[in-house]
Amino acid sequence: MSDASPRPVPGQVPVLRLGDVLLVTLQGDLHDSTAQQLQQDLAETISRTGVRGVLIDISGVEIVDSFLGRVLAEIAAQAKLLAARTVVAGMRPAVAITLVELGLTLPGLSTALSTEAGMRLLTQHSPVPGAGGPRQESP
Amino acid sequence: MPEHEADGQLATPTHEVRDFLHRRREQIAQRWADEPLFRTVFTVSRDEAVEAGKAVVDALAQVADSDRVEDPDAAGFSGVREQLARMGAARSRAGLSNTQVSSELAALRPPVENMLAADLEQAPPEHLRACSTTLTVLMGTLRLVAMQTALSEWQALSDRQRMQLLEVATPVIRLWDGIVAVPLIGTLDSARSQVVMETLLNAVVDQHARFAILDITGVPTVDSLVAQHLMKTVAAARLMGAECIVSGIRPAIAQTMVHLGLDLDVLTRASLSDALGYALHQLGADIVNPGAGQR
């Protein structure tokens, strides 16, 4: 795997606006401070722009520990207060298995297989079945 | 004084055995080449068996030289470990039990001991006894090394086979565009549940599957551990953005689960076809029954 990964530097995560949605792409090994910075930035950007959705692509993330898990959950919770939906897309199987074993099922988080699927979720109005948290299904 | 002189000439038993092994290398190897352990394994030629025998004699001499006759980890053995493993494996393949292989190994000692006794005929009896004991210990250690090696080979083989079996037992079937299923058959233990989870989740990624169906029709019992594993798989799939449906819960299992107080917070369907129907419906493809009343 990434044997010769570049020297990690605390940095900023780029936040891209696509119409009504903010697209955030997380990559590699994230610093705690970078993740916290992102959380703050997102809150500000959502309230400034009034977007309706936040799409976080984590397909490039190799591990999610309880710290990053908490940051993701808090981003979703604060976005909800600002009337925006959050979808986390592209979690790798190994990461998902580890999170579940760790005891973090992140029930409040909506998820999607890919950024495309996440985008569809966010641009459709009604919540689409098949992704995200537990719910009561109709008979 | 003659006694004193004789004492001075006597080597320590370990070194006496070492010198004996060096001296009788050829004869011991020739003698061993006729033992089933060598004869049936090295079948190309008798010379091959003799060479293999010499390698073992050399290893024994080296171990004796380092004064570690009781130590199966002695450096001298490392050169023949692979050969011993090969011999053990060949005998196992021939249908011998571990005990039988062990007694074939034990059978290597008596001829060597006779040779030692003949060589030391003139030596004081207590010296012969001491040397004989050393040889017995050394041959015992060799036997231990051989059994250890065989056992670890066997363990590795059984681990490999177990892994293969786990993979074979977990086929993932693509039922429809965006729908995959795993029919589970047999007992689910922890190890197998982990393989199932990994295989299913990888298929979800590869097939871009929105729905993953775990069919447990063929699972005889669901205890709390199995239920816990099912829950974990469902939770992991959910984190990835897919929905997991558990199908094929037989009435008896449903009863057990209620008895155990297991409330699976998951989507369940009675049969695989019901689960497929549900998933298709969610994907926007409804199946219309042409003949009413037909299944």
Add this chain to the structure above:
Amino acid sequence: MHTAAGVEACLPIRSDMDLVWVRQHVRQAAALLGFGLVEQTKLITAASELARNTLVHGGGGQMEATRVSSGGAQGLRLSFSDEGPGIADLDLALSDGYTSGGGLGMGLSGARRLVHEFDIDSTPGAGTTVRVTCWVAQPPRPREEA
């Protein structure tokens, strides 16, 4: 035999930058030892949780990585030690949901579920050492069901 160089190391844990180094080292060591992807991910995540504990609760410390072997199996042992306040009630600290640092309370108990062996040694006032071990080249075996 693998070179011990890529596996064995002693890394300081003094800042959140060091957490990244810890994760990178564990990833490299686990890959060198031949851990599968899922096991690697579990190990790195466990290391991340424990290193953060060392930093946040222990006031900093170090991680020592060593290669271990037993009966033909190879493994990686990670030892996290600090000289912080220690843990007064281990049972409580190891229970799900218990938190003293504002996290989700999954650090210790969660990390324990991600590894094969878990040892904790803590003296109030003197510090804490957590030692975890994971084994490779074996079929997955039942974990301790906590």
